[in-house]
Each structure stands twice: as structure tokens, then as C-alpha cells.
Amino acid sequence: MSWRIEPTPRSAGIEEGLAARVHDALWLLARQWQLGEFHGKDAGTPAIVQLAGSTTPISSWRGAQQTTWSTFDPGENPLDSLVEPEDESTPDYRERVEAGAYFRRMLAAAGLERYQQAFVDNYYRECMADVVRH
Numbered sequence: 001m002s003w004r005i006e007p008t009p010r011s012a013g014i015e016e017g018l019a020a021r022v023h024d025a026l027w028l029l030a031r032q033w034q035l036g037e038f039h040g041k042d043a044g045t046p047a048i049v050q051l052a053g054s055t056t057p058i059s060s061w062r063g064a065q066q067t068t069w070s071t072f073d074p075g076e077n078p079l080d081s082l083v084e085p086e087d088e089s090t091p092d093y094r095e096r097v098e099a100g101a102y103f104r105r106m107l108a109a110a111g112l113e114r115y116q117q118a119f120v121d122n123y124y125r126e127c128m129a130d131v132v133r134h
Contacts, residue, residue: 022028032038058079060069072079091099100123104116 058072058074060071061079061082062069063083070082072082100119104119107113107116107119
């Protein structure tokens, strides 16, 4: 007995398959980089490359709804924390439980299981006390 797998097209034409549409060209470049295809001996070599650029450090910023500029020091905080702050000041119980479980998995993956119990002993009571208060 032998098996034979044959494709079953959904339409009579082959135009859709031949179109080879690319929805994310950056993903294709990333895959080529991951698989080492840029190190190939058959790769082309650019004959001439001209590159020009300039940079300007950011010293202040202003949000869309703000009328005044705020100073910014990149050595102090990343700009993301100022531009896109989180809505809630502290994580809720579910988020803390998920973060703790993730931290325990990270400890286990790093071979540091011996610290898991100390983590639970120190932070579980604090987390449960917050839940009882709310």
C-alpha cells in the first residue's frame, strides 16, 4: 500500500499562488539574517555606497495635550516612561501573581530553584495582605 498526497487548489487559476505577496518585508529580512543567508559567498557586493546622516540629542519634550515643554535627561529615565506612562500606579493582584509565577519560572530556568521558597515567604504575605485590604 502506498500513500500519495496531492494538493487541492481552492480555485482554478494559479495567479494567487504566483503573486507571492509579501505582507511584512522586514520579517523576511529578519529570517534571512537568522538563517545566516547574508553570509553567503554568492551575495552581491555594492560598488559604491554613500551614507549621510545627522543626530540631534533630545533635551525636552511636549505631549499632544500639553502647552509647555518638559526637560528630558536621557541618563535619568528613558523617554518611553515619560511619553507613555501606565494608567495604573500599581499592578493588581492578578498581574502580581502572574509576575511572581514568571519570576519563579525564570529562577528555575537559571538553575536557582533554591531561592524560590525565600521569594514566596517574603512576598506572598505582602501580596495577600493587599488583597484582604481591598
